[in-house]
Amino acid sequence: MTDSAALRRRLAAAVPVEDPAWRAALEAVPRELFLGNGLFRFDGHHWTPAHRDRTPPGEWLELVYQDTTWVTQVDGTTVIDATGPVTGRPTSSSTLPSLVVRMLDVAGIGEGQKVLEIGTGTGYSTAVLCSRLGEKNVYSVEYDPGLAAAAAEHLHAAGYRPTLITGDGLAGHKDGAEYDHIVATCAVRHIPLSWLRQVRSGGTITTTLSGWMLASGLVRLTVRDDGSATGRFRSDEIGYMLARPHERPPRPDVHLYPGRTGSAGVDPAFLEDWTGHFVAQLGAPSAEFMTTGTGVILVDVATGSQAWTEPAGNGWTVHQHGPLNLWDQVEAALALWQSAGSPPQSGFGMTVEPDGTQRVWIGAPDGPSWELPV
Ligand SMILES: C[S@@+](CC[C@H](N)C(=O)[O-])C[C@H]1O[C@@H](n2cnc3c(N)ncnc32)[C@H](O)[C@@H]1O
Numbered sequence: 001m002t003d004s005a006a007l008r009r010r011l012a013a014a015v016p017v018e019d020p021a022w023r024a025a026l027e028a029v030p031r032e033l034f035l036g037n038g039l040f041r042f043d044g045h046h047w048t049p050a051h052r053d054r055t056p057p058g059e060w061l062e063l064v065y066q067d068t069t070w071v072t073q074v075d076g077t078t079v080i081d082a083t084g085p086v087t088g089r090p091t092s093s094s095t096l097p098s099l100v101v102r103m104l105d106v107a108g109i110g111e112g113q114k115v116l117e118i119g120t121g122t123g124y125s126t127a128v129l130c131s132r133l134g135e136k137n138v139y140s141v142e143y144d145p146g147l148a149a150a151a152a153e154h155l156h157a158a159g160y161r162p163t164l165i166t167g168d169g170l171a172g173h174k175d176g177a178e179y180d181h182i183v184a185t186c187a188v189r190h191i192p193l194s195w196l197r198q199v200r201s202g203g204t205i206t207t208t209l210s211g212w213m214l215a216s217g218l219v220r221l222t223v224r225d226d227g228s229a230t231g232r233f234r235s236d237e238i239g240y241m242l243a244r245p246h247e248r249p250p251r252p253d254v255h256l257y258p259g260r261t262g263s264a265g266v267d268p269a270f271l272e273d274w275t276g277h278f279v280a281q282l283g284a285p286s287a288e289f290m291t292t293g294t295g296v297i298l299v300d301v302a303t304g305s306q307a308w309t310e311p312a313g314n315g316w317t318v319h320q321h322g323p324l325n326l327w328d329q330v331e332a333a334l335a336l337w338q339s340a341g342s343p344p345q346s347g348f349g350m351t352v353e354p355d356g357t358q359r360v361w362i363g364a365p366d367g368p369s370w371e372l373p374v
Contacts, residue, residue, distance in 0.1 A: 004030050007065035015067060015098040017193040021111075022101040025131040026296040033062045034094055034124040034154045038079030039063070039070040046085035047074045069096045070120055073147065091239060092147050094122040095185055099238055101128065103183050106234060107206040111181035113137060116198065118169030118207075118243070123151030123158075125185055130160040138162035139176040141169035143244050170245055172198040179203060187216060187240040189285070190372045191229065193356045199223045204231070208240050209350065209360070209372075212248045213289035213298075214278040218239070218344050227354035230365065235346040237274050248288055249301045256297070256308050259321030266333050268316055275345050276334070282360055283333025283371040284326045298326040336349050336368045 005027075012026040040047035064072075072078060077089030103125075109115060113133060120126055121143035123206050129138045140162060142148035148166040155162065165173050170192040172182070177198035188211035195205050205221045216239035221231035243247070269290060270276040280289070287298040287305075295309035295316065305322030307330075318327045340347075340362040350372075351365050353359040361369035 004032060004061060004065075007061055011065050011097055013192060015101060017101050018105040020106055021132055021200045022128070024131060025128045026097055026101060028131040029124065029127045031094065031124055031157060032061060033158045034122040034127065034151075035064055035070060035072065036122070036150060036154065037077070037083060039094075040067050040074055040079060040090075041088075042069065042071070044356065045064045045089055047082075047083045047090075049079040049082045051079065063254055067096050067098050069099070070094045073144070076144075078146070078150075089148075091145065091244075092121050093241070094124045095240075097124075097128075100125040100185075102236065102238075103185065103206055103218075104129070104132075106218065107181045107183050107204055108220075109133070109181055109183075114176070114178075115139070116173055116176060116182045117141070117185065118172075118182065119143075119185035119240070120148060120151045120164060121185060123154040125158050125282045126151065126162055126164075126304070127155055127158050130155070130162050135160050139165065139179070140166075141165040141167055141173055143168055150163075154243060168245060169222075170243055174198060181206065184243070185210070185240055186243040187246070188243050189246045190358055190374045191350075191352045192245055193352075196223055196227060196229050196354070199229075201225045206262070208238065208368075209233075210239060210242055211281040211285050213271075213281040213284075214239065214242075214276060214288060215274075215281040215289075217278050217348065218351055219351065221352065228352060230349065230351040232349040233345045235344060251288065251299065251301050254297060254299055254306070257306065257319065257321040259306070259319040260325075261317060261319050263312070264309050264316040264318040264327065266334055270334065271296050272329070275337075275342075278345060278348075279337045280330045282372075283331075283336075284324075284329040286324070287326045287329075298330070300324055300326060333370065337362065341366050 002351040012023045027310045038051040071090040071093045073092035083265040117140040120140040126140040178200040184207035210216045218234045221229040286300045290297040297308040305324035307327035350360045359369040
C-alpha cells in the first residue's frame with residue numbers, strides 16, 4: 001500500500017482506543033512528516049540508519065505506519081549525522097501510535113481542554129493532540145534544542161502551530177498554566193512539584209514512573225484542592241526513556257568484589273518479572289540493575305555499593321560490597337510486597353504531598369509504601 005491516508009485508516013482501525021476521537025486523530029496526522037529523513041533500526045547490537053531517500057516510497061510508508069516506536073536519536077546522534085551503524089542508548093523516538101493514544105486515553109482528555117506535553121520528540125504526539133484539541137490548547141516542551149527545532153518544522157508542515165517550548169519539561173511551563181492535564185512522554189524518577197502547581201485542581205498528571213533499574217509503571221494522578229496529587233498505576237507494561245535530568249549518572253565498568261557473602265533468600269529471577277522489578281527499584285532506588293546470564297548485579301555509582309548473585313546448589317549466593325546492602329534492601333521490598341499478597345502493578349498507587357514528599361503504596365494510601373528519592 002503506498003497511499004498515506006489508507007495506511008492511516010488501517011493503523012487507526014487496528015489500534016485499541018477507549019475514546020474514538022483519538023482514532024480520528026490518528027487518521028488525520030501523517031506520521032511520515034514527523035520521521036524526517038530517517039529512523040534507526042536495531043539488530044540487537046547496533047542502531048542502523050534507514051534513510052527515507054534511499055528507501056522505495058511504498059516501503060518507507062509501510063515502515064512509517066507500523067505500530068512501532070521508531071528511534072530517531074541515539075546518544076544525541078540523529079540519522080542525518082550517522083555515517084553508519086551506531087551503538088548507544090536511544091535519546092529520542094517517535095513513540096508507537098498505540099501508546100501515544102493510550103497515554104491520552106488514560107489521561108482522560110476531553111474536547112476543549114488544555115494540555116501540557118513533556119517530551120515533544122518528533123512532534124507526532126503533539127500533532128495528535130492538536131488534531132483533537134486545536135493548536136491553541138496544546139503546549140509541548142522538548143529538552144534537546146535540535147529536536148525541538150525539527151519538531152517545530154514537522155508540526156508546521158502538518159499545519160499545526162501549538163506552543164512549543166525548548167527547555168526542561170520537569171519545570172513545566174508556567175506561562176501556559178493552569179493546565180487540565182500534563183502528559184509526559186519521557187519517564188520520571190519522581191513527580192516534579194512544578195507539575196502539581198501548574199495543573200488545576202481536579203486535573204491530571206499522566207506519566208511513567210521509572211528509575212535507575214529502568215523498571216516502569218504507568219500512573220495517572222489527580223491534583224487535589226490542597227495541592228497534593230494521588231492516583232493509581234495501570235497494568236500496562238510500558239516504559240519511556242528517562243527525562244534527561246533524571247538519567248542515571250555515568251558509570252565506569254563494573255568490577256565485582258567478593259564482599260560480604262551470604263545466601264540470597266529469593267530467586268534473583270524475580271527481578272525480571274515486571275512488577276517484581278518495579279518493587280526492587282522501589283526498595284533500592286539508587287541502584288542500577290544488570291543481568292549476567294546466571295545471576296543479577298546491582299550497582300550504586302554514588303556510594304560504590306554493589307550486590308551480585310550466583311547460583312549455589314539449589315539456591316543462590318549473594319555478595320554485597322560497599323556501604324549499602326543493596327540486596328537486603330531489595331529483599332525487604334519484596335517481603336513487603338509479598339506480605340500484601342504480591343498484587344500486580346494495578347494494585348499500586350502513589351501520593352505526592354504539597355511539600356514534594358512522595359510515596360508509592362499498595363492498596364490504599366495508608367497501605368505498605370515506599371518513599372521515592374526526590
Ligand atoms: C519518547 S520521546 C518523545 C516522543 C514524542 N512524544 C513523539 O511522539 O515523537 C522522549 C522525548 O523526551 C525528551 N526529553 C527528555 N527529557 C526531557 C525533559 N526534561 N524535558 C523535555 N523533554 C525531555 C527527549 O529528548 C525525547 O525527545
